[in-house]
Amino acid sequence: MKHYTREELDRYRNKDMNFILRLMCRVHLCVCPLCRRQMTDLQHDDALLTKLKDSLNMLKVEPNVATYQKICSTIHDLVNKESSE
Numbered sequence: 001m002k003h004y005t006r007e008e009l010d011r012y013r014n015k016d017m018n019f020i021l022r023l024m025c026r027v028h029l030c031v032c033p034l035c036r037r038q039m040t041d042l043q044h045d046d047a048l049l050t051k052l053k054d055s056l057n058m059l060k061v062e063p064n065v066a067t068y069q070k071i072c073s074t075i076h077d078l079v080n081k082e083s084s085e
């Protein structure tokens with residue numbers, strides 16, 4: 001059985017996939033606990049980002065694109081490091 005990558009699951013989640021592929025992915029998720037776990041992780045990342053944004057709001061950090069991008073790339077590195085282990 002071929003498993004879905006994080007990127008593929010992310011595309012499925014964002015509906016950035018054609019109908020047939022999405023259907024296949026949906027069926028796969030129903031039968032595969034491994035890929036369901038990956039999907040949960042992706043949702044967890046989203047929750048983490050939302051939490052971080054909320055914290056920034058609480059700190060009253062001025063919206064600054066450079067800061068935001070720096071934070072995003074830091075998180076991206078962390079997530080990549082985590083998933084490569």
Ligand SMILES: [Zn+2]
Pocket residue numbers: 002003004028032033034035036
């Ligand atoms: Zn799978």
